[in-house]
Structures are given as structure tokens and as C-alpha cells.
Amino acid sequence: MCARRDGLRLAYRHRLGKGPTIVFLPGYMSDMEGTKAVMLDAWAAHSGRAMLRLDYAGCGASEGAFEDGTLTSWQDDARFLIDRFAGRDMVLVGSSMGGWIALLLACDLGPRVKALVGIAAAPDFTQWGFTDAQKAVIRDSGRLVEDTDYGDQPSVTTRAFWESGQASLLLDKPIPIACPVRLLHGQSDPDVPWQTALRIAERVSSADVQTILIKDGDHRLSRPEDLALLIAIISALN
Numbered sequence: 357m358c359a360r361r362d363g364l365r366l367a368y369r370h371r372l373g374k375g376p377t378i379v380f381l382p383g384y385m386s387d388m389e390g391t392k393a394v395m396l397d398a399w400a401a402h403s404g405r406a407m408l409r410l411d412y413a414g415c416g417a418s419e420g421a422f423e424d425g426t427l428t429s430w431q432d433d434a435r436f437l438i439d440r441f442a443g444r445d446m447v448l449v450g451s452s453m454g455g456w457i458a459l460l461l462a463c464d465l466g467p468r469v470k471a472l473v474g475i476a477a478a479p480d481f482t483q484w485g486f487t488d489a490q491k492a493v494i495r496d497s498g499r500l501v502e503d504t505d506y507g508d509q510p511s512v513t514t515r516a517f518w519e520s521g522q523a524s525l526l527l528d529k530p531i532p533i534a535c536p537v538r539l540l541h542g543q544s545d546p547d548v549p550w551q552t553a554l555r556i557a558e559r560v561s562s563a564d565v566q567t568i569l570i571k572d573g574d575h576r577l578s579r580p581e582d583l584a585l586l587i588a589i590i591s592a593l594n
Contacts, residue, residue, distance in 0.1 A: 357419075360436060366410065367417035368437050371397065373406035376445035376470045378590065380409050381434055381461075383452030383478075385504070385511060387416025391578040392451055392475065392586065399587050408446075410437045423499070423512055426520035427482075431457050435464070444468060447593060449586075451475040452548065452575065459526055459556070462533045471536045471593040475586065476575050477556060478548045480528075482521030485547075486513075494518045527555050536564040538589050540582075542573020 357365040369388060378400055380393045387393075388409035400407035412430035413420035434457055438446065448469055450458030455477025462469045478485070486494070494500045494515050504511040537560050541553040550569055557565045568589070573582060 357417075358437060358440060360413075360433070364413055365419045366413060366433055366437060368408065368410040368441065369397065370409075370441045371400055371405075371407040373400060373404045375405050376447050377406040377408050377442040378447050378449060379434070379438060379442055380407070381448065381450040381454030381457050382411070382415070383454050385415070385422070385509075386451065386454075387411045389416060390451070391576070392583065395583050396449065396586070396590070403591075406443070408437065408442050410434060423514050424516075426514075426517045427453070427456070427524055428520040431460050431524075434461060438465075445470050447471045447473065447590065449473045449475070449590065450477060452478045453481070455479065456481070456521075456524075456526070459531060459533065459560075460524060462535065463531065467534075469533070469535050471538070472533065473586070473590060473593070474537070474539045474541075474553070474556065475577055476541055476545055476548050477539060478552065479526045479556065480521070481548065482518045483525055483527075484549075486518075491518070527552075527559055529559070530561055531556070531559045533560050534562050536593060537562050537566070538593070539565070539567045540570065540573075540577060540586065540589070541567070542570045542575065542577055542582075544572055545575045547575045 411418040414422035448458040455474035456479040500513045539553040541550045543550045
């Protein structure tokens with residue numbers, strides 16, 4: 357655990373090794389013990405690669421309340437741990453919302469980011485991921501509670517989170533990222549349209565951008581063949 361400036365402690369797992377540190381950024385209501393994060397860490401151990409996994413405040417083993425988190429505060433949590441443990445160079449790997457955070461961090465960190473990998477990356481989902489009726493509930497009630505297929509607890513979206521997302525939109529302008537970018541997306545993803553990967557590719561400034569569409573892939577992309585593809589892509593970047 358590592359204490360933030362306000363004393364709240366964040367959970368992380370840091371593995372020393374060679375090469376740019378692989379930093380895994382989980383999705384919404386996910387954590388560093390998810391299938392992709394654990395598999396990637398095992399590969400890093402086998403390959404002697406440096407890796408950092410982390411839990412945002414209120415998620416996984418980190419202290420704090422989930423509903424106190426926003427996109428901006430979780431980006432800050434990731435940056436806090438990156439600055440302490442990731443070293444000078446890194447490869448950002450972001451899943452779903454973590455892909456949004458990875459893009460934001462890459463804009464801030466500049467040349468420290470040697471490559472970025474998005475897995476069903478979901479930038480701007482506060483803009484396109486809710487109906488007008490759902491947005492009205494968030495604005496009027498302060499929170500939207502919905503059932504989800506990705507956990508035992510209902511999904512909660514707070515007004516603070518939604519507003520922070522709206523203040524961090526990326527797809528309406530060029531995204532100043534110069535490093536290699538790889539975007540994996542399942543065309544059977546029921547949550548994040550696969551066309552989002554094409555929009556990211558169009559907006560990112562880098563000329564070295566590849567979009568890999570998996571025709572029968574879902575949102576998680578956690579099947580053995582999906583994980584093997586992820587490892588192959590990261591291996592080829594280093």
C-alpha cells in the first residue's frame with residue numbers, strides 16, 4: 357500500500373524487471389486482480405519485464421469509497437503511483453475506462469510513454485454511453501444505479517464522475533500522443549461500439565497506430581486467444 361498526500365492508501369503490485377514498465381489500468385468497477393491484469397503480470401514475471409498493477413481509490417484493495425471516485429481522481433491515483441514506481445519509461449495498457457485514462461495520461465506524460473495499448477478502450481463514454489433519460493437521472497438524483505453483467509454489485513454512476521468525464525472528453529479534437537498505439541476491440545462488444553477504436557485512431561496524432569478488430573470478441577477480451585493476442589502485441593512493441 358502507498359499513502360496519497362491525503363493519507364488514503366492505494367493498493368499496487370510492482371514487479372522489477374527490464375524494459376519500459378508495463379502499467380495496467382483497470383476499467384470501471386474493476387481492479388488489478390482481473391483476468392487480463394493477472395495474466396499480463398504472470399507473463400511479465402516469466403519474461404523478466406517490469407510491471408505495475410494498481411487499484412484506484414475505492415476499488416479493489418485500495419482504501420476509500422467507490423462513489424467518491426471520479427475519472428479525474430482515478431487518473432490522479434494512477435499518475436501518483438506511476439511517478440513513484442514506474443520509472444522514466446512505460447507502456448500504458450488500459451482496459452475499457454482504463455483505456456480512457458491511458459489516453460489522458462499519455463497526453464500528460466509525453467515522451468515517457470513509449471507505447472499505448474487500448475483494450476476495448478472507452479474514451480468519452482459519459483457522452484455516448486448513456487441515454488438522455490439516464491443522464492437526466494444522474495443530473496437530478498446525483499447517481500444512476502443499474503444492474504451489470506460484470507460483477508455481483510450494481511453499477512453506480514455518480515454525478516461527480518459523469519461531470520469529470522464530460523470535462524475530459526477527447527474524441528472531439530486531435531489527441532496529442534506521438535508514441536505507437538495499438539487498439540484491440542471486439543466487434544461483438546455489447547458495451548463499447550467497436551467504431552470507437554477507429555475514432556481514437558483517427559484522432560491520435562501518432563502515425564504508428566494499429567486497430568485490431570476481433571470479429572467474435574466481447575467486451576472483456578479475456579479468452580485464451582484474446583490474451584495470447586494481447587501478449588503478442590505488447591511483446592512486439594518492445
